[in-house]
Amino acid sequence: MREAATTGTSRTYDVIVIGAGPVGENVADRTRVAGLSTVIVESELIGGECSYWACEPSKALLRPVLARADARRVPGLRAAAAGPLDIPAVLAHRDEMTFHRDDTKQAEWLRGVAVDLLRGHGRLEGPRCVSVTTPEGDTTVLTARHAVVLCTGTTAAVPDGLGLESTRHWTSREATSADHVPGRLAVVGGGVVAVEMATAWQGLGAEVTMLVRDGGLLHRMEPFAGELVTESLRETGVDIRFDVTVTAVKRKDGDDGEVTITLDDGSHLVADEILFATGRSPRTTDVGLDSIGLTPGDWLAVDDSCRVTAVSGGWLYAVGDVNRRALLTHQGKYQARIAGAAIGSRANGEPAQADRWGRHAATADGTAVPQVVFTDPEVASVGLTTHEAAQSERRIDVVDYDLARVSGAHQYARSYRGRARMLVDADQGTVVGVTLVGPGVGEVLHAATIAVVGEVPLDRLWHAVPAFPTISEVWLRLLETYRDRTRTDQDLADITTG
Incomplete structure (x- = not known):
């Protein structure tokens, strides 16, 4: 081990x-x-956005809401699940999951793996040089022999021109750390954060209104995903308004009063809190990019080993959300494992294995990114969507199946609603995308991810037998649907040519 000088x-x-x-x-x-x-x-x-303001606290808020929804669909549990949730217990559990925002254990972990920690704000000061301003106001200058790695993530992006800089409002941080349930919550946005927080706070007792600029929810996913989530949210009482834009926000009586929201049609909405879930911006405004000829505030383009392509010398890496390849914690950690290994190999004079699927290439970022949206119903996807497939030069077959027809779904809930879609590369005979919508589908997603990443031939997938009765049986049903449809198409072709 080389010691720091x-x-x-x-x-x-x-x-x-x-x-x-x-x-x-x-x-x-x-x-x-x-x-x-x-x-x-x-x-x-230490632990970042995911541990304290995003993944961990949001799922802690959502879990009791979704568990109750599941219980209400099970005979024998409906009556027991009919009552309200224990709000103090839910919020207390959320705080336990975030360690009450105490990072002592995280710091101990770093010490345990022999990584030095310097608390303070780090800025690049030219190639391989980082200046750190500590909380006490001192400055420490760090020099890297091999690599500087930017893992600064993203921050919530809010619209300009609404006066939000002087008006108290929620972003994802406030939405996951609030210490009380607002009476009326307005959610601006229709993406993942918006639908998850609408699900959580409505389930905890808030009156929720969603203000969505687009014509549907989850517009980057398969359309049926947003449609099923919309249907469910409306059934629970969420007011969803599509094709609307917020033009002004004003609080009455300072920060503690109710907020009046003006929409582009001239109408007004009054709420106690307003959440802007309108995207993310890179945390690169004040990390010294200008000292190396880059523009502060920009996303950082990288190669498959996460080296910043605009910087010569191969010493600067940007890993995770900051490079915009896939704004998901698990994908950022995947990139981190690859980038860390690549840095190690290059520093030790070994060649980087950066070819497709090599140990130093984040290939899956472009072909097999898994994601779960924790709503009721859940949405789970990996690989291409139908829209993305249409933009490619591949010949793609689309296979749909009603998840409610799977035996395992009947065990999960008598009133199960869901849908599955599999995209098949017709020339290669492999799965290139899967989207699943329905209660519990998140636990089925990894099988789909393996099929996509492994480029498993459909002929081989027939021999991966799903256990009965589980939701995983959807794999068998999708394969059967594709086989039967392919046979029918071939029969028609034979009749035509005959």
Whole structure:
């Protein structure tokens, strides 16, 4: 293990990682395993957005809401699940899941894997140089022998021109950390954060109105996913308004009063809280990009090993959300494992295996990104959507199946509603995309991910037998549907040519 060299307020390491979220932690872990001295710089909490304001707290809020919804569909449990949730218990559990925003254990983990921690704000000061301003106002200059890795993630993007800089409002952080249930909540947006937070807070007792600029929810996914989620949300009492734009936001009596929202048709809506779930922006505004000729505030384009392509010398990496390849924690951690290993190999004079599916190439970012939207019903997807497939040069067959016809779904809920779609590369005979909508489908997704990443031939998938009675039986039904339809098409072709 190479030790870090230290001189006064200057230190030299093999690798400097800026950002101690899950992505930065994984990069640092991999570079240390490769024998490289590594320091990680963090200005907030170790564990990052996911641990304290996103994945962990949002799922802690959603789990009791979704479990109750599932229970209400099961004979024998409906009456028991009819009552309200224990709100203090739900919020207390959420706080436990985020360790009450205490990162002591995360810091202990870093020490345990021999990664140095420097708390403060890190900025690039030219090639391989990072200046860190500590909370006490001191400055430490770090120099990297091999790599500087930006893992700074993203922040909530809110619309300009609404006066939000002087008006209290929620972003995803406030929505996951609120200490009470608002009486009336307006949710601006129709993407993943919007639908999940609408699901959570409506289930916890808020009166929720969604204001969606587009004509549907989850517009980047298969259309039927947004349609089924819309139907369910409306059944629970959520007011969803499509094709509307917020033009003004004003609070009465300062920060504590109700908020009046003006829409583009001139109408008004009054709420107690307003959540803007309108996208993400990269945290690159104040990380010193200008010192190396890049534009502050930009996303950072990278190659498959996560090296920033606009910087010569191959020393700067951007891993996770900040490179915009896939804004998901698990994909960021996937990139981190690859980037950390690539840095280690290059530092040790070994060639990087950056070819497709090589150990130093984040190939799956472009072909097999899995995602679960924790709503009722759940939405799970991996690979291409039908729209994306249409933009490619591939010849794609689309196979749909009603999930309610699967035996395992009957066991899950008598009134199960759901749908599955499989996209098949007709020339290769492999699965290139899967979307599943229905209660519990998130636990089925990894099988789809393996099929897509492994490029498993359909002829081989026939021999992967799903257990009875489980929702996984949908694989058999999709294959049967495709086989039977293909046979029918061939029969018609034979009749025509005959």
